[in-house]
Amino acid sequence: MMEEAAGWLAALDAGSVTPQAFEQWRAADPRHAVAFAQVAHAFEQVERLRTFGDRHADLAPAPAINRRRMLQAGVLAGGASVAGALLAVRATAREHAETTVGERRGLVLDDGIRIELNTGTRISWRTDKERSRIWLERGEIGLTVPAAPRGKLELEAGGARFRLGFGSFNARQQPESFDLLVLDGAAESVRGGRLGAGAMARVIGQDVAVRPADTVTLDRARSWKDGQLVFEGESLDFVVAEFNRYLDPRIVIADPALSRIRLGGRFTTTDPNDLLAALHASFGIRSQRSANGAITLTAG
Structure with a gap:
């Protein structure tokens, strides 16, 4: 039971299982919840020891997180077999970042890769000496990869996976597809197919279609980083859907x-006011705000 609980902890931290699947497992048997709580407590104690050592490295030698200490943490959780699973958690741990609706955020990974998160976006990542892996869980990101990254870079979204070289890229996860746009540089799909500057890959299910990106698509991918939306003859339902993000x-x-x-x-x-003014001036469309702030468009 303890080994199983430790496995769930490792899988959750690595992002390889969904919270829904975990909740099903935990609710299936009261002993599951107890075992998981014990394992999580043991990992928390180990993490606290590691953090203390990092913060006070200049004052005293950091506590050694060795096999013996890990075994002691395992005993706290009810069994020495937990220690190996806790080590697995450390090896597969991801870091996470996200934005709320209307928020943008930038960050730089340890290997110099710059990531810009657009509205309503969540990512996770893991870096080591050999490679970096980034998972786009929802939303849209811009990536800038330095000319000499520390290791290989892989980007995953849903079932799609790409290897990225140096350059700049835009990636967007949509309900039915995943789009990767190469602004400059090069990328490669693990399913086959190379992308040069100005190319876009659209992944739907198991299919990867690569084509040249049009000027508007390229402009749109660059403009959101400046807080702008660009349209060129798109239908109003498309325009509204983009704004609503x-x-x-x-x-x-x-x-x-x-x-x-x-x-x-x-x-x-x-700020949709410019859009509302343009709709009224060009098409006579009226806009009305409700008490909760929602905007309704009606014919003039």
Whole structure:
């Protein structure tokens, strides 16, 4: 039971199982919840010892997190077999970052890779001497890979996996697909197919389609980092869907006939007022805000 609980802890931290699957396992037997709590407590004690050593390295030798100490932590949890699983947790641990709706965030990994997170995005990553791995769990990111990264870089989203060389890239996870755009540099799908600068790969299920990206797509991938949305003749329902990624409450099209109107322009992501003014001036579309802040579009 303890080994099984430790395995779930390792899998959760590595991101290889879903929280829903874990909750099903824990609810199946009261002993599962008890065992997991004990294992988690043991890992917390080990982590606390490691953190103490990091913070006070200049004052005294850091406590040795060796096999004996790990075994002691395992005994606290109810069995020495937990120690090996705790070591596995440390080896497979990921770090995480995310943004809320309307938020953007930038970070730099230990190997110099720069990541920009767009609205409503969550990523996890793991780096070591041999390679770095980034998982895009939802949303959109921009990646800048230095000319001499410390190791190989792999990007995963859903079932898609790419190896990235130096350059800059844009990756977006959508409900039905995953898009990887090479702004400059090169990338390669593990399923086959190379991408040079200006190419885009769209992954739907097991299929990977590579094609040249159009000018608007390239401009759009660069512009969101400056807080802008770019459109060139897209339908209003598409424009509203893109805006709604950044807004809470959202914009609602009350009249379905308005969805077919086509619109172009450059707008600020977090402020729809310019969009609303353009719709009213060009098409007579009226906008009304409800008490909760939602915006409804109706024909004039």
